[in-house]
Amino acid sequence: MRVDRKKCVGCANCVPVCPMEAIFIDSDGYAEINEEACVECRTCYRGLSVENLPPWPVRYIRRLLAAVHLRFQPEPDICPTGALDPNELSWPRNVRSAFSDPQVTHESTNMGGRGTAEAKTNDVTNRIKEGEAGFVVELGRPGVGVYFKEVDRVSRALSEQGMTFEKENPVTYLMRDPETGSIREDVLEEKVLSCIIESKTRLEKVPHILDVIKALAPSLDTVISLGVSTRCDEAGNDSLQGILQGMGYDAWRAKINLGLGRNSEPSQDTESEKI
Amino acid sequence: MTNTLHRFGKPETLEDDFIVFIMASRGVNHEGAPEKVRLFLDAALKYHPVNIGSGLKGLMYRPEKDLNFKKLYLEGRREKVSAEAAVASLEDSLYAAVVFDNRAAMEGFLKEVKTLDLGLSVNVSALADEVRGACRKSGITIHSIEYSLGFHGDLFRLPDRLVLSLTTMCGHGMISANFARKLVDRVKEARLTPEKAAGYMAKFCVCGAFNLSRAIRLLRTARQDD
Numbered sequence: 222m223r224v225d226r227k228k229c230v231g232c233a234n235c236v237p238v239c240p241m242e243a244i245f246i247d248s249d250g251y252a253e254i255n256e257e258a259c260v261e262c263r264t265c266y267r268g269l270s271v272e273n274l275p276p277w278p279v280r281y282i283r284r285l286l287a288a289v290h291l292r293f294q295p296e297p298d299i300c301p302t303g304a305l306d307p308n309e310l311s312w313p314r315n316v317r318s319a320f321s322d323p324q325v326t327h328e329s330t331n332m333g334g335r336g337t338a339e340a341k342t343n344d345v346t347n348r349i350k351e352g353e354a355g356f357v358v359e360l361g362r363p364g365v366g367v368y369f370k371e372v373d374r375v376s377r378a379l380s381e382q383g384m385t386f387e388k389e390n391p392v393t394y395l396m397r398d399p400e401t402g403s404i405r406e407d408v409l410e411e412k413v414l415s416c417i418i419e420s421k422t423r424l425e426k427v428p429h430i431l432d433v434i435k436a437l438a439p440s441l442d443t444v445i446s447l448g449v450s451t452r453c454d455e456a457g458n459d460s461l462q463g464i465l466q467g468m469g470y471d472a473w474r475a476k477i478n479l480g481l482g483r484n485s486e487p488s489q490d491t492e493s494e495k496i
Numbered sequence: 497m498t499n500t501l502h503r504f505g506k507p508e509t510l511e512d513d514f515i516v517f518i519m520a521s522r523g524v525n526h527e528g529a530p531e532k533v534r535l536f537l538d539a540a541l542k543y544h545p546v547n548i549g550s551g552l553k554g555l556m557y558r559p560e561k562d563l564n565f566k567k568l569y570l571e572g573r574r575e576k577v578s579a580e581a582a583v584a585s586l587e588d589s590l591y592a593a594v595v596f597d598n599r600a601a602m603e604g605f606l607k608e609v610k611t612l613d614l615g616l617s618v619n620v621s622a623l624a625d626e627v628r629g630a631c632r633k634s635g636i637t638i639h640s641i642e643y644s645l646g647f648h649g650d651l652f653r654l655p656d657r658l659v660l661s662l663t664t665m666c667g668h669g670m671i672s673a674n675f676a677r678k679l680v681d682r683v684k685e686a687r688l689t690p691e692k693a694a695g696y697m698a699k700f701c702v703c704g705a706f707n708l709s710r711a712i713r714l715l716r717t718a719r720q721d722d
Binding site: 236237238239240241242262264267268269270271272273297298299303321323324333335338339340341342343344345346349355357359361362363364365414415431434435438439441442443444445446447448449450451452453455456457459461462465470471472473474475476477478479480481482483484485486 | 499500501502503504507510517519521523524525526527528559560561562563564568573575591606609610613614615616617618619620621622623624625627628631636637638639640641642643644645646647648649650651653654655660663664667668669670671672673674675677678679682696699700702703
């Protein structure tokens with residue numbers, strides 16, 4: 222992302238809307254982007270409404286009003302002149318937008334958002350079977366961001382515990398070796414708004430894995446949003462909630478797959494067929 | 497889309513928050529899915545969702561890129577469109593989400609979705625016991641469940657509880673803490689109504705999972721408490 226200085230009038234409305242605090246007003250009075258902090262999520266460009274005013278009269282009016290201690294200020298969701306300009310990205314910088322802009326489709330999984338299906342389609346993919354637990358470790362969320370070098374630390378730690386990484390996951394695609402969980406070196410210094418490590422293990426190992434994550438989390442230079450999933454039995458019950466609550470987790474909010482999906486394309490090589 | 501799972505707040509502050517979403521899987525049931533997604537949304541309209549989303553085109557709250565003096569000061573802004581108009585404007589999509597602010601609406605909608613028998617995966621993100629109860633009434637047997645275990649790590653970097661409650665309603669992180677804080681401050685100073693502030697935030701949430709009713713309630717409470 223960049224700011225067109227010919228258009229910017231320095232109103233600073235774009236400054237607070239950046240989730241990564243990457244936009245600031247420079248010494249010349251124009252908005253500027255800290256490229257290291259920017260994760261190319263395009264929130265500023267996409268979310269702000271645009272008034273399309275000519276820049277020079279706005280600057281003139283702002284200066285005039287400032288002289289009498291008044292301020293011309295648009296509504297907080299408006300860029301008055303459309304000064305934000307998304308630029309073309311190349312590898313590895315485009316990894317930032319792939320993981321941070323929910324409207325960019327991940328090439329690896331052909332999905333938008335963070336590019337993961339998790340238990341949401343488990344009724345047709347059978348990714349998480351009965352007796353298994355799926356771990357969804359989202360690093361950088363909420364609103365902190367994460368470098369892939371931190372992701373690498375967590376994925377390696379999970380791998381050491383024998384966790385199996387989900388193949389159809391954008392982070393797994395960035396692993397040099399899914400057996401060890403190591404992330405390819407050329408993206409380690411790239412920062413994203415958040416990304417999700419998906420892995421699974423046996424249900425009985427849930428307490429141990431949670432302890433591993435709990436022990437690792439304080440040393441991370443970010444935050445984690447943690448989710449654990451399982452498949453319910455034929456009556457729709459699960460033993461996971463009891464395990465989690467026994468460990469002191471609230472586990473009262475959940476995402477629940479209603480089991481209404483069907484495989485309507487049986488000729489395809491689907492995940493459920495492979496299992 | 498863990499984007500709906502980790503909404504921050506105590507259970508009593510999440511009792512008016514139900515996100516129901518439908519999604520197809522490529523290579524499994526995506527053929528003909530856009531038509532089914534549209535049927536899902538058409539059915540949802542009867543239950544008056546507070547927000548819907550299916551990509552940028554199908555949003556109820558959307559940024560306006562063609563504002564001018566006439567629109568701003570004479571005609572008025574059109575940052576919100578009706579749910580019907582939003583559904584009518586959406587493009588083919590393999591995914592859609594609808595947000596309800598009461599259990600009765602969610603329950604009624606689930607019954608209808610079951611009857612429609614669309615064959616795509618349908619999930620509800622909400623308080624687990626509330627959904628279990630609704631499923632029992634609708635004759636739905638839960639297939640899988642994913643629990644939120646909250647936030648971990650360097651928690652000192654997170655904003656205060658009110659701001660976090662607002663920003664986590666867009667799980668993709670498109671509503672920044674500083675923007676939410678700015679709007680909260682303006683509401684407390686009576687420079688902005690809770691409804692207007694919630695609308696500003698909703699426009700940044702591109703998947704339409706932001707719950708306007710909950711946001712307005714939180715902002716009103718903050719204004720009263722201040």
